[in-house]
Amino acid sequence: MNGEVLKVVEFKIRRYDPDEKKHYMSTYKVPIRKGTTVLDALNYIKENLDGTLTFRHSCRMGICGSCAVNINGKPMLACYTQVLDLNADSLTVEPLSNMPLIKDLVVDIQPFFQNFRKIKTTLIKPAEAFRRENEFPQSPEELKKFWDLTLCTKCAVCYSACPAAIDEKFLGPSALTANYRFIADSRDEGLEERLKPMTDNVWLCTSCNSCTLFCPKLVNCSDSVIEDRSLIVEMGAIPRTVKDVLESVMKYHNPMGTHQNKRMEWAKDLNVKTFPNVTKADVLYFVCCSTAYDIRNREIAKTMALVFGKLGVDYATLGEEEWCCGDHILRMGEKGLFEMLAEHNIEMFRKFNADKIVTLSPHCYNTFKNDKPYKDLGLNVQHYTEFLAEALENGKIKLSKPLNRRVAYHDPCFLGKRNRIYDAPRQILQSINGLELVEMKRTRESSFCCGGGAGRVWTEEAEQEKRPCVNRVKEALELGVDAIAVACPFCVTTLEDAMKVLDVENKIAVKDILELLKETL
Amino acid sequence: MEKYSHDIVIVGAGLAGLRAAVAAVEVNDKLDIAVISKLHPLRSHSVCAQGGTAAVMRDKDSFELHAWDTVKGADYLADQDVVEFFVQRAPREIVKMDHYGCPWSRTPDGKIDQRPFGGHSYPRACFAADMTGFHEMHALYGKATSYDKVKFYDEWFATSLLVENNTIVGLTAIDLKTGEMHAFQAKAVIIATGGHERIYEFTTFSHTTTGDGMAMAYRVGVPLEDMEFVQFHPTGLVPSGVLITEGARGEGGYLLNANGERFMKRYAPEKMELAPRDVVSRAEQTEILEGRAFTGPYGPYIALDLRHLGEEKINERLPLIRDVAIKLGGVDPVKEVIPIRPAAHYSMGGIKANIRTETPISGLYAAGECSCLSLHGANRLGTNSTAECLVFGAVAGEEAAKYVASKSFKEMPHEKIAAEEKRVFDEVLGSEGGESVPALRDEMRRLMNAKAWIYRKGDDLESALKEVRELKKRFKNIKVEDKGKAFNTGFTAALQLDFMLDLAEVTVVSALARTESRGAHSRLDYPKRDDEKWLVHTLAYYTTDGPKLEYQPVTITKWQPAARKY
Numbered sequence A: 001m002n003g004e005v006l007k008v009v010e011f012k013i014r015r016y017d018p019d020e021k022k023h024y025m026s027t028y029k030v031p032i033r034k035g036t037t038v039l040d041a042l043n044y045i046k047e048n049l050d051g052t053l054t055f056r057h058s059c060r061m062g063i064c065g066s067c068a069v070n071i072n073g074k075p076m077l078a079c080y081t082q083v084l085d086l087n088a089d090s091l092t093v094e095p096l097s098n099m100p101l102i103k104d105l106v107v108d109i110q111p112f113f114q115n116f117r118k119i120k121t122t123l124i125k126p127a128e129a130f131r132r133e134n135e136f137p138q139s140p141e142e143l144k145k146f147w148d149l150t151l152c153t154k155c156a157v158c159y160s161a162c163p164a165a166i167d168e169k170f171l172g173p174s175a176l177t178a179n180y181r182f183i184a185d186s187r188d189e190g191l192e193e194r195l196k197p198m199t200d201n202v203w204l205c206t207s208c209n210s211c212t213l214f215c216p217k218l219v220n221c222s223d224s225v226i227e228d229r230s231l232i233v234e235m236g237a238i239p240r241t242v243k244d245v246l247e248s249v250m251k252y253h254n255p256m257g258t259h260q261n262k263r264m265e266w267a268k269d270l271n272v273k274t275f276p277n278v279t280k281a282d283v284l285y286f287v288c289c290s291t292a293y294d295i296r297n298r299e300i301a302k303t304m305a306l307v308f309g310k311l312g313v314d315y316a317t318l319g320e321e322e323w324c325c326g327d328h329i330l331r332m333g334e335k336g337l338f339e340m341l342a343e344h345n346i347e348m349f350r351k352f353n354a355d356k357i358v359t360l361s362p363h364c365y366n367t368f369k370n371d372k373p374y375k376d377l378g379l380n381v382q383h384y385t386e387f388l389a390e391a392l393e394n395g396k397i398k399l400s401k402p403l404n405r406r407v408a409y410h411d412p413c414f415l416g417k418r419n420r421i422y423d424a425p426r427q428i429l430q431s432i433n434g435l436e437l438v439e440m441k442r443t444r445e446s447s448f449c450c451g452g453g454a455g456r457v458w459t460e461e462a463e464q465e466k467r468p469c470v471n472r473v474k475e476a477l478e479l480g481v482d483a484i485a486v487a488c489p490f491c492v493t494t495l496e497d498a499m500k501v502l503d504v505e506n507k508i509a510v511k512d513i514l515e516l517l518k519e520t521l
Numbered sequence B: 001m002e003k004y005s006h007d008i009v010i011v012g013a014g015l016a017g018l019r020a021a022v023a024a025v026e027v028n029d030k031l032d033i034a035v036i037s038k039l040h041p042l043r044s045h046s047v048c049a050q051g052g053t054a055a056v057m058r059d060k061d062s063f064e065l066h067a068w069d070t071v072k073g074a075d076y077l078a079d080q081d082v083v084e085f086f087v088q089r090a091p092r093e094i095v096k097m098d099h100y101g102c103p104w105s106r107t108p109d110g111k112i113d114q115r116p117f118g119g120h121s122y123p124r125a126c127f128a129a130d131m132t133g134f135h136e137m138h139a140l141y142g143k144a145t146s147y148d149k150v151k152f153y154d155e156w157f158a159t160s161l162l163v164e165n166n167t168i169v170g171l172t173a174i175d176l177k178t179g180e181m182h183a184f185q186a187k188a189v190i191i192a193t194g195g196h197e198r199i200y201e202f203t204t205f206s207h208t209t210t211g212d213g214m215a216m217a218y219r220v221g222v223p224l225e226d227m228e229f230v231q232f233h234p235t236g237l238v239p240s241g242v243l244i245t246e247g248a249r250g251e252g253g254y255l256l257n258a259n260g261e262r263f264m265k266r267y268a269p270e271k272m273e274l275a276p277r278d279v280v281s282r283a284e285q286t287e288i289l290e291g292r293a294f295t296g297p298y299g300p301y302i303a304l305d306l307r308h309l310g311e312e313k314i315n316e317r318l319p320l321i322r323d324v325a326i327k328l329g330g331v332d333p334v335k336e337v338i339p340i341r342p343a344a345h346y347s348m349g350g351i352k353a354n355i356r357t358e359t360p361i362s363g364l365y366a367a368g369e370c371s372c373l374s375l376h377g378a379n380r381l382g383t384n385s386t387a388e389c390l391v392f393g394a395v396a397g398e399e400a401a402k403y404v405a406s407k408s409f410k411e412m413p414h415e416k417i418a419a420e421e422k423r424v425f426d427e428v429l430g431s432e433g434g435e436s437v438p439a440l441r442d443e444m445r446r447l448m449n450a451k452a453w454i455y456r457k458g459d460d461l462e463s464a465l466k467e468v469r470e471l472k473k474r475f476k477n478i479k480v481e482d483k484g485k486a487f488n489t490g491f492t493a494a495l496q497l498d499f500m501l502d503l504a505e506v507t508v509v510s511a512l513a514r515t516e517s518r519g520a521h522s523r524l525d526y527p528k529r530d531d532e533k534w535l536v537h538t539l540a541y542y543t544t545d546g547p548k549l550e551y552q553p554v555t556i557t558k559w560q561p562a563a564r565k566y
């Protein structure tokens, strides 16, 4: 390829020499032209600068799935990524995660492919059906139901990005999606057989959405896992822990298993207006079951009320009429129960006249914004970090006291990956005097899930080392920070658990941004 | 070195290799079958096949018509018994793929849909959007891995075949993960290693399509047949060579020169853009040579215009092409023309095998693009290749399964194995010369592009031959920079170059000898087809002094050669 050199980009490549068992970094400068892909750049290095650099590649057209690597922390296909599109003068290229290293950028993909052996990747039908001499009929509409899921190239990008895959028991996004692809195929008759290999591990998925976010073929693995679960729920083959959560929501309308009449206990010393005593306010404060009931998290709920008060905001909560938003429930696959919760909450939203809804939890935020039937209402909903960042920007809140802490911010998946809210929480933290904000190695889009989503916060049974929260806290410990700041009550719960497991509670704490803010007011 | 034993060892896990594996277990599920592939099966080139797979699926179509199209497309060099057998078996394969789960595109009444393709006089390309090979591969791999009796050796690189008394006894292969060489003992071996297009600079093929199996068979005395016939696809994306499927023209795309003219009307007024590939590629090359092409930063190009199809149709029927054009070419076909030019796209030639995929060596079979049966003669029709892989992959599996039933394992030739170890580790990996493998490879590729391309001339080919032989000498003086054991891709690149140099030589020698123009082989100094002298297959035999050529008549059953017009 000729054409004009538009810039020179530095490639920092993580290396591994298996003969010497040595890990190291190599840096190269590569001339970039219009059209140069990351794979072209790697080939340029290998053929001109360093013949020992090792990576896989084959089709160079985005279809064979050989060349996936982590580029600046994000897994992608080297051949399908234009260097100019990355808008950077320096790129860090690393092997995929969650698989053993072989050499440099080459990882052992066998564990990933082993998972496909546990499901059946061919049509299941009674033997005599295959004696038919022509095709099984299928309408274009029937094909459409699973077509998008057939586009998976098995490049293992999703597996690399998946927090649940640190537990090898988990089949992984791609295999679970492949399984659902067959379930959704009108030609297939193997439903029951297909559900079996999933029942003991599908629950490990946290719905963090990394798989779907990074998939080069835009395959929606995350939703496929929900479909898998929903069929398992229908069949009733669910573990005790999951059953407990669902039953509790069914009975009490919250997953905590506590009566609704205790929902406002967190506010008993505060003067918080509630529905139905009031039926109109500027802001409907949607508290979230976790912050309302969990003793530890009630502080967060209270602080928000305090801040609303300081800002003079006219706000109210739904009181005992606030039911679980259903985000976790939907993602655990209990669609019917979710609909029941949503119907109730929607009815309340209709009765209660608010200009906007502010949620504490990114999960409530997410479901109100993105899941039908909530989504159809076009609700004006903000996550509290957006609300506060706005207030700070408009000079409405004054943070008087400095806070001398070194803090790492952990992006909650339902705020970041699912809703692209990365800046508001950082703006709040940065406006705190004396607070030193440190970025985690895996941050923003590449953030590593705490392991709490899709109900796993209540059903965690994995060995300690295989829990995402433990993995995440270890990452934070390496940064030498004294706190991990979060903006999600579930992240608080899981990360705090991990700190107990690791016995590092005296070294590091987890704080919701609201808790940090409180100390400065 | 460890020894592995399997009844059947299949080298290659593309469409042909995987189909062979499934066919063999289906014949006899007691057999112990191994599939060795230098790539994970799903990384095989076959996943790149886009446009479709040809088969007669409708009453209005007929075997006769498909066969005739194929023979005519082949410029009468196809063996017509093979063609007739092939067209009859193709529909069964389409149905098998459906039964394995291939998501074929459908007609409103639920049948497998078909679309038109160049050189076919009926719309008989079954397709799964524009990812046909990809879906066939995933369906086949899904099926093949459901059998316990098929053992996969993923990322094992075969280096040589072991033959004793004209009978296959096994092969040698390197486990790339450890870098160790091992011997495989087998009663039958099926080679399904794909084409050799990477001997050219501008090609639609994967980086790994280096013709290894052809070279391995050649080195143990199997002739390579019709290697002068290389197909050039009319639409390789500039500058990468990535294929823009013929489906893009099948769906109604135009080819334009710099004057905005649909120049195909001057070359093939009836079929226009859908004339066979050789005709379209030559037309483009003529436009380029006569100065009517566009000029861009990456050399001359022709415009493929899809804009009039509209965004909806492009998204529905050609989604991959749009994605590829944007990501790799920087152009959105909804808004801009796609810059293309002809690219090396298919090897009609290959390991000589008969209608049962048997090579002249007992127990050694060849199927798929690496083989030459000869189905495609001097020019392959689009969508006949994946069909060939399926039909003859199945035949190879079935034949090998029947063959091994009465055979026992043979003694392994230890000296040959030791000699192969020496060649691979001492002479290639251990070579301490000054030549760089990528530099030599690029020289070979440029040379083949310059002198053994669409239009060929005797003097060009002669000088190409000298240069290839020079490169072969220089190869003895290479240095592989990486001396590590595990996953040494510099080392495998050297082994592949060694194979490719042999194949480049055979291609040039065969092309030089054929003093006529037929199908994809166009000699400017011999512009006419010469049935009198050249209605024969070229057979190139390995000798230490280079290929020795012999010729063999074409099998003609029904269709006598006639002028080929579109």
Ligand SMILES: Cc1cc2nc3c(=O)[nH]c(=O)nc-3n(C[C@H](O)[C@H](O)[C@H](O)COP(=O)(O)OP(=O)(O)OC[C@H]3O[C@@H](n4cnc5c(N)ncnc54)[C@H](O)[C@@H]3O)c2cc1C
Pocket: B011, B012, B013, B014, B015, B016, B017, B036, B037, B038, B039, B040, B041, B044, B045, B046, B047, B048, B049, B050, B051, B052, B053, B054, B132, B133, B156, B157, B158, B159, B192, B193, B194, B195, B204, B205, B206, B209, B211, B212, B213, B242, B243, B345, B346, B367, B368, B369, B370, B382, B383, B384, B385, B386, B387, B389
């Ligand atoms: C872009 C593109 C689009 C195409 N579209 C179509 C189409 O629409 N319709 C059609 O009919 N044809 C199409 N073709 C042609 C068709 O894809 C190929 O001819 C066909 O897929 C070849 O399949 P195969 O099984 O013979 O070999 P491949 O798929 O190339 O597989 C070769 C296998 O051999 C293995 N191998 C090679 N060397 C070694 C070694 N030394 N040791 C171990 N293993 C080895 C590889 O790992 C691989 O598994 C297209 C080709 C291209 C380039």
